[in-house]
Amino acid sequence: MRHSSIAAVLFLLGIISLVCAGAYFSGDLRPALFGAQDESQVAGPGIFPFGQRRDPVPGLEEANAPMGSPPPLDWPSDSYKFLAVKGDGSPLTYSPCRPIHYVVNTDLAHASWQRLLEEAVKEASWASGLQFIYDGTTDEVPSNNRAGYQPDKYGNRWAPVLIAWTTPDVVPRLDGQTVGLGGSSSIALNNGYKAYVTGSVALDAPQFGEILDSPGGEAIGIAVIMHELGHLLGLDHVSDPEQLMFDEASWVRDYAAGDRAGLAKLGTGPCSKDF
Structure with a gap:
């Protein structure tokens, strides 16, 4: 060439x-x-060490053993479903070794809100063994982008669970026949550990008021809150109409066998001082 x-x-x-x-x-x-x-x-929460993220001090209020335990089940049932599971098939849970703090926005709540909420929380705590602590009222409103860590508002800890009576104008997903919504946010650590750290429950105040004004309304109202607390702790809807976590309105007013079996598993997750 x-x-x-x-x-x-x-x-x-x-x-x-x-x-x-x-x-x-x-x-x-x-x-x-x-x-x-x-x-x-793409790197997500938990990929970086705590010093490189805006997180509270790890291990706050974490005891050396679970603070409670679910009661023995009267009979076995597999009529439950979890909202999220980890790689090993176990459900994503709150740590049973620290309490779940919660605050309440009562601006639109019914006058009887405290009695109803206390009863629902007591039932969720009994069925799961998880311990709840009421931190008082708040002016925080529900948000799809709620920050899990709000030190200016709640101090150097994970934000407490928010329970709020609100309207579909604030929470559009409450539009229609949906009376309540509940769920939790998790954190993933760089060692692969994942756990729920906070969450929220939003209740449609106008619909909730109509429920309470109906015959047997208080029992229904408590059941509605218990249903949403089931979601908060990690239960998903089921197709079994005999369970409180059934995905439609029903006659059930208490946690049934499947609900209790699922909550018992959610209450016996691993403890961790690392988050």
Whole structure:
């Protein structure tokens, strides 16, 4: 091959290399070469050490053993479902070695809210063995983007569970026949450990008031709160109409065998001083 031809080929290869390099560093070619980025690999909560994140001091109020235990089950039942499970198949839970603090926004609550809520919390605590502590009222309103750590409002700890009577204007998912919503937020540590640290329950104040004004309304109201506390602790809906966690309104007013079996498992998760 003539020297002029070799020089031309080398020049052309050089141009191609520069174009490829520019495309690579701009990100245009990387998906074609290596595949699109897997979003599951993006760092999330718990990937970085506590010193690099806005987290409370680990181990706050964590005892050396569970603070309570669920009662023995009268008969076995598998009529329950968990909202989230870990890689080993066990449910995501709160630590049983520390209490679950909660605050209440009562701005739109019925006058009897405290008696009803106390009864519902007592039943959820009894069935799960988890301990609850009432921290008083709050002006915080429910939010889809609620921060799990609010030191300016609640101090150097995970924000307490928020229980609020509200409206569909504030919580659009309460629109229609939905009377309540409940759920929790979790944290993942760099050692693979995951646990719930806080959560919220939102109750539709207008619908809740109508329930309380109906015959047997207080028992129904307590059952509604118990249902949402079941979600808060990690229970999902089930298709069994004999369970309180059934996904439609029913005659059930207490935790049934499946509900209790699920709550018992949620109350016996691992303890951890690391979060």
